[in-house]
Amino acid sequence: MPIRNTAERWGWVSIGLHWLTLVAIAGLVLVGFLMQELPNSPTKIQVYGLHKSFGLTVLALTVLRLLWRLVAGTPAPVPGTPRWQSFIAQATHGALYVILLAMPLSGWLYNSASGFPLKWFGLFSLPKLSGYDAGVKAFALAAHEWLFIALAVIVAVHAAAALKHHYLDRDATLSRMLPGLPPPPAADTNTDA
Numbered sequence: 110m111p112i113r114n115t116a117e118r119w120g121w122v123s124i125g126l127h128w129l130t131l132v133a134i135a136g137l138v139l140v141g142f143l144m145q146e147l148p149n150s151p152t153k154i155q156v157y158g159l160h161k162s163f164g165l166t167v168l169a170l171t172v173l174r175l176l177w178r179l180v181a182g183t184p185a186p187v188p189g190t191p192r193w194q195s196f197i198a199q200a201t202h203g204a205l206y207v208i209l210l211a212m213p214l215s216g217w218l219y220n221s222a223s224g225f226p227l228k229w230f231g232l233f234s235l236p237k238l239s240g241y242d243a244g245v246k247a248f249a250l251a252a253h254e255w256l257f258i259a260l261a262v263i264v265a266v267h268a269a270a271a272l273k274h275h276y277l278d279r280d281a282t283l284s285r286m287l288p289g290l291p292p293p294p295a296a297d298t299n300t301d302a
Contacts, residue, residue: 110288113181118285120181126174127286130209133167134260141257161220162230168213175206187280198270204263212256214238219249 113120119127140160147153186195220227221237222245228234239245274282281292 114184116185118184118281121288122177123174123181124286124288126170126177130167130170130174133163133170134264137163137167138257138261158228158231161216161227164213164216165227165229165235167209168217171206171209171213184285187274187282187285189280190282201263201267201270204259205267208256208260208263212253212260215249215252215256219246219253222246222249 110118110124111120112122114123137160140156140163144153144156144160147156186198217227217235218238221239222242224241226234227237271283271286274280275284275290275293279293284290284292
């Protein structure tokens with residue numbers, strides 16, 4: 110597998126960043142739901158700190174992914190893909206990138222407007238995006254929650270489209286991003302009895 114993307118498939122850097130982002134987001138979602146139920150304690154503060162640090166990591170991974178796309182390009186659509194599907198795929202990817210940038214930034218803004226310090230895994234502090242402000246805090250929290258809903262919907266559609274390509278269209282769309290998954294065998298178009 111090549112390091113850079115080719116016209117036929119994603120390279121290992123893009124594949125690695127894609128799946129690493131997915132794992133980080135899955136962890137963030139799980140912790141995001143669980144941390145709200147924790148009683149006030151030092152453990153809750155640590156869990157919130159980890160959630161913030163992993164959110165900032167997703168922000169950095171997203172910036173890295175966008176920069177890598179500029180350098181390495183993207184594969185061409187699988188031969189036979191209708192133009193409208195290519196357009197929807199591009200729009201979906203664009204929306205995912207916007208959300209993957211906006212969601213961590215809304216969390217960072219919420220943290221800043223709440224008056225809390227922000228440290229990345231306790232290693233270094235990040236600047237505040239706002240001073241303490243109840244209105245900004247409410248806006249940022251609402252944005253964070255709505256962006257999560259949008260992310261969940263778009264990721265579900267994205268995954269369903271990949272599975273559709275693999276199992277119904279029987280093309281290489283999913284196998285180009287999932288190492289070790291061979292393209293499905295072509296559908297039998299012979300209708301002779």
